[in-house]
Structure formats: structure tokens, C-alpha cells
Amino acid sequence: MIEALSGLGAGEVDDLTASDVLHAIRDRKAAEDRAAADQLVLAAWWADLHPPESIHDAASFTVPGCEHEEPIAGDGAPLVAEFCVAELGTVLGISTTAAKKLIGHALELRHRLPRLWEQVHSGRVPAWRARAVAEATIHSSPALTREAAGFVDSQVAAVAGRIGQAQLDRLLADTIRRYDLATADPTADPEDGWQHVDPRHVTVDKDDVHYAGTLHLEAELDLADALDLDRAVAHHAAVQKALGSQLSLDARRAKALGELARQQTALDLHADRGGFEARSSTTDKARTSTTDESGPDLPAAREVVIHAHFDASVVGEQTVFGPTGRMENGQRLVLLDQVRSWCADSRTKVTIKPVIDLNAQLTAQSYDLPDRIREQIILRDRTCVFPSCTRPARGCDIDHITAYDHDAEAKGRPQPGPTRSDNLACLCRFHHRLKTHSAWRYEMTAPGVFEWTSPHGHRYRRDHTGTTALDPPAAPPGIPRPRRR
Structure with a gap:
């Protein structure tokens, strides 16, 4: 019965008894765990097939805020060619960074956590649990030696x-103490040999904009600072x-944090006796609030540059904007009323960008790209146009799809790669280098629509809706199952 359910349709579920459902879903979960374990084996084998030519070509993780890079796996694991990671990611429908993590976890488990690796493939430990351990041992600070990783x-x-x-x-903390890995740390405490780790940070996730127009903020503060802030x-x-x-306490606390960031006091809020929220009613009111007779003429406390895109139509002599648009940062829905409230709140300087026909x-x-062309390409592409990459376009390079020939004019031949809208695209730095120095190729088939071909012949379409795989090459018959190490 269970084997016959591989193509189970919604109507066929009605024929299953409660016992059948439990057996079927248990078998599906077991199959999922086996498939995840097999993915680790295949990812490690893919790495074996792509050793780097030199250490400078090895895949690594960039550490935010630092000048160094972390290896894809810990000491004792083999290095991996940098550009091979992207093709594995596109086949799986994941980003290059996620594919890099998959390969790194596979190598970490196989070479530095062999007991856990065997337990994954014997079915005793699910792959996701083992990968969580591998993630911790790869990015431990200070780095774990092979011996220390073996203890973990x-x-x-x-x-x-x-x-x-x-x-x-x-x-991990006990392992670092046990193997004296922190003794070389200049900030280590000489009395107990333990490293001093400063956990303080303030992190604003600018890439994940909520539909309500908010961002997530996370912080770790000194005790006294945290109490003062509270x-x-x-x-x-x-x-x-x-x-x-009339806002809730949580909303008022969040708004208060923004006011503190602009170093405002409660005094200037009294300039408008109509109530705190009344100041957000119109842009004109916000503009006149800085010159209110009851308060001083204060400089702008906030400068707003919002990249929001709205459909507009002309009715008579008046331009009418649609009620909803798209926030460029985070690719989220935004309401026109929200933009009005952001611009009207507090002493605000509003910057309006010119409209560009995409x-x-x-x-x-x-x-060289003029600013107007650069802005048009950024607004058109929104993100890096490589399959499954979501890096915002404003942080990307502008690539000539067909390379620009710097010697064409001097030698009297036509320019094969003109600086023109239909020959330009946004690529993040890694995927720009990938396109330039590897066998990956792409073309623009329509404005904002790109077709990519990988070194092994896999094809993908990338547009504003995401990435779609196109007629992948047929797999050779009888692929052998890779040997587990």
C-alpha cells in the first residue's frame, strides 16, 4: 500500500485509514531524512571533484565588519574551488551562500566530525541536527583545531x-578551555586562561522589510547602558x-527609540498641541512645524530618501498615484499613506528622486555609466540577476552582458558591448567575477528577463518573479551511488 502512494493525489487520501496515514507519513519522513543524508554525501563528492588551483581560489565566507574571511570548513577539511559552489546552488534552487554552507557542513562532518557523519548515514541522527553542530564547529571563535573538533x-x-x-x-566553551585555544588571545584573562568575548552589538536587518514598513533590530548592551536605555x-x-x-505601549516604545536616535526631546513634541499622532497627518503640516511660532526654527532631525515605486496616471492636469507600491529595499509592498506618514513625522527633510522610464x-x-543609466538599471533589475541571488541591486556592480571592447574605436571596428540599457545588468561582486572568470554565460531576452547557462549546460530564466529552471540536460543513465567515506 505504502509504495503505491508515491504519486498520491488529494482525492486518494480519502481512501486511507488512520493507520495508513501514520504509516505513509512516517515513511515519507524517513525518505526525507535519507534524501538529506544523501545530499550531504553528494555535496562532499562535488567538492572532491572541484579542488582549487590555489588557496586564493578557495571558497570562503566573508565576515561582516572584518577584513578576513573564514574557510568553508574547519582545519583538516579540503579546500573547494570558489566558482563550483554557484552551480550546485542553482541546481538545488538555493542561493550561492546556502550552497556554500551545504558543502561546508558536508566536509566538516566527513573530515572533522566522523562519528556524527556515520550516525547521519546510519539513520540515528537527522541531517539537520548534524548540520547545526557542523555550523557551530566551523565558525567557532577561536577556531577549533582538528583534535578539538574530534572531542566535540x-x-x-x-x-x-x-x-x-x-x-x-x-x-564549545569547555573545548576551548580544555585545549587552551584562547591563550594566544591578547584579551584573554591570565587568571583562568579563558578568552574575553565581548558580546555587545546592535544589528539592524536592513534586507528584511516587514509588510508594515518595519525592520528587525537586535542588540546586546552593557548592563548599565541597557537599563538606561530602558x-x-x-x-x-x-x-x-x-x-x-493612541498607539499601544509596544508601538510607543518603538517610536521612542526612533526619537532617541534623532536626539530629540519631548519638548519639541509640544509644538503641535493637536496631539502626537496629528503631526503625521500631512506633509505640509510637517514642513510648517519647523517654523511654528511656539517653538524655535530647528534644523531637520531626519533626512528621508525613500526608493518607493508607485503606478501613476494623469487625470486632467493632476497626477494620481495608486494606493500601493513597492519598496525597493526588501522588495515589499508599501502603502502610499505609509510614505506620507514617514515624511510627515518629525522635522523631516524629504528628498524626491526624478521619475525614470524603465x-x-x-x-x-x-x-563609464552616467548616473541616469545606472539608476535605471538598478530600478529595473531590483536585485542581482544571477539565479536565486537576492542581493539588492544598489549594492551590486553594473555588468556589460557582452563585454565592452576598449580598443574598438582605436582599431576602427564596431563596439560589440555598448553601454546601453539592453546590454547592462546588476550582478553582485561574486557573481560578477563568476561570469567574468568562468564558463557561466547569460543574455537578456527582454527588459529585466535573463537566461543563464551553467558550465554543465543547465539553463535558468531569471526575472522579477524569481528563478525558473529550463529544460535541464538529460542525466546520463545508470549514475552510480557515491561511496560514503
Whole structure:
């Protein structure tokens, strides 16, 4: 019965008994675990097939805020050719970074956590649990030696991978002490030989914009600073309520944090006696609030540059904007009323960008891009146009799809790669280098629509809706199952 359910349709579910459902879903979960384990084997084998020519061509992770890079796996694991990672990611429908993690986890488990690797393939430990351990040992600070990683492996394997994140953190800390890995750290405490780790940070996730127009902020502060901030936020929230705000406490606390960031006090809120929220009603009111007779003429506390795109139509002599648009940062839906409130809130300087026709064919006579063409390409592509890449276009390079010939004019031949809208695309730095120095090729088939071909002949279409695989090459018959090491 269970084997016959591989193509189970919605109507056929009605024929299953409760016992059949439990057996079927259990078998599907077991098949999923086996497939995840096989993916690790194949990812490691893919790495074996692509050793780097030199250490400078090895795949690695860039560390935000630092000048160094972390290896794809820990000490003792083989290096991997940098550009091979992208093709594995596109076949799986994941980003290059996610594919890099998959390969790194596979190599970390096979070479530095062999007990856990065997437990994954015997079915005792699910792949996701083993990958969580591998992620921790790869990016441990300070880095774990092969011997130290082996100790972690023995401890985790003894409990069949059943270890939570807090327990894993304590195990790593104990391992670093046990193997004196922190003694070379100039900030180490000489009394106990333990490294001093400063956990303080403030992180704003600018790439994930909520549909409500908010961003996630996470921070780790000094105890005294955190208590002071809590009191200040609570005070500002209370002032807002006293001035008539109808927002919830959480919303008022969040708004207070923004006011603190602009170094405003509650005094300038009294300039408008109509209530705190009334100041967000219109842009004109926000502009006149800085010159209100009841308060001083203060400089702008906030400068707003919002890249939002709205459909517009002309009715008579008036331009009418649609009620919804798209935020460029985060590719999220935004309401026109939201933009009005952001611009109207507080003493705000508003910068308006000129409208650009994304369908126009713009041309430059040289290799360098004028600002107007650069802006058009960024607005058209939105992100890096490589399959499954989501890096925002504003952080990308502008690539000539067909390479620009710098010697064409001097030698009297036509320019094969003009600086023109239909020959330009946004590529993040890694995928720009990939296109330039590897066998990956692409072309623009329509404005904002690109077709990519990988070194092994896999084809993908990339447009505003995402990435679509196109007629992949047929797999050779009788592919042998890779040997597990």
C-alpha cells in the first residue's frame, strides 16, 4: 500500500485509514531524512571533484565588519574551488551562500566530525541536527583545531546528536578551555586562561522589510547602558501617551527609540498641541512645524530618501498615484499613506528622486555609466540577476552582458558591448567575477528577463518573479551511488 502512494493525489487520501496515514507519513519522513543524508554525501563528492588551483581560489565566507574571511570548513577539511559552489546552488534552487554552507557542513562532518557523519548515514541522527553542530564547529571563535573538533564529535555522538544550542555553546566553551585555544588571545584573562568575548552589538536587518514598513533590530548592551536605555524608552513612551497618542505601549516604545536616535526631546513634541499622532497627518503640516511660532526654527532631525515605486496616471492636469507600491529595499509592498506618514513625522527633510522610464533605451558613448543609466538599471533589475541571488541591486556592480571592447574605436571596428540599457545588468561582486572568470554565460531576452547557462549546460530564466529552471540536460543513465567515506 505504502509504495503505491508515491504519486498520491488529494482525492486518494480519502481512501486511507488512520493507520495508513501514520504509516505513509512516517515513511515519507524517513525518505526525507535519507534524501538529506544523501545530499550531504553528494555535496562532499562535488567538492572532491572541484579542488582549487590555489588557496586564493578557495571558497570562503566573508565576515561582516572584518577584513578576513573564514574557510568553508574547519582545519583538516579540503579546500573547494570558489566558482563550483554557484552551480550546485542553482541546481538545488538555493542561493550561492546556502550552497556554500551545504558543502561546508558536508566536509566538516566527513573530515572533522566522523562519528556524527556515520550516525547521519546510519539513520540515528537527522541531517539537520548534524548540520547545526557542523555550523557551530566551523565558525567557532577561536577556531577549533582538528583534535578539538574530534572531542566535540565524541561528546555529541555519545548522545546521538540530541544536544540543544545552549548545551552546544557550553560544550564549545569547555573545548576551548580544555585545549587552551584562547591563550594566544591578547584579551584573554591570565587568571583562568579563558578568552574575553565581548558580546555587545546592535544589528539592524536592513534586507528584511516587514509588510508594515518595519525592520528587525537586535542588540546586546552593557548592563548599565541597557537599563538606561530602558528607562529612556519608557519615559518617551509615557510622554507620547500624555500628549494624546493612541498607539499601544509596544508601538510607543518603538517610536521612542526612533526619537532617541534623532536626539530629540519631548519638548519639541509640544509644538503641535493637536496631539502626537496629528503631526503625521500631512506633509505640509510637517514642513510648517519647523517654523511654528511656539517653538524655535530647528534644523531637520531626519533626512528621508525613500526608493518607493508607485503606478501613476494623469487625470486632467493632476497626477494620481495608486494606493500601493513597492519598496525597493526588501522588495515589499508599501502603502502610499505609509510614505506620507514617514515624511510627515518629525522635522523631516524629504528628498524626491526624478521619475525614470524603465522601458526607455538609454545609451552612453563610453564605458563609464552616467548616473541616469545606472539608476535605471538598478530600478529595473531590483536585485542581482544571477539565479536565486537576492542581493539588492544598489549594492551590486553594473555588468556589460557582452563585454565592452576598449580598443574598438582605436582599431576602427564596431563596439560589440555598448553601454546601453539592453546590454547592462546588476550582478553582485561574486557573481560578477563568476561570469567574468568562468564558463557561466547569460543574455537578456527582454527588459529585466535573463537566461543563464551553467558550465554543465543547465539553463535558468531569471526575472522579477524569481528563478525558473529550463529544460535541464538529460542525466546520463545508470549514475552510480557515491561511496560514503
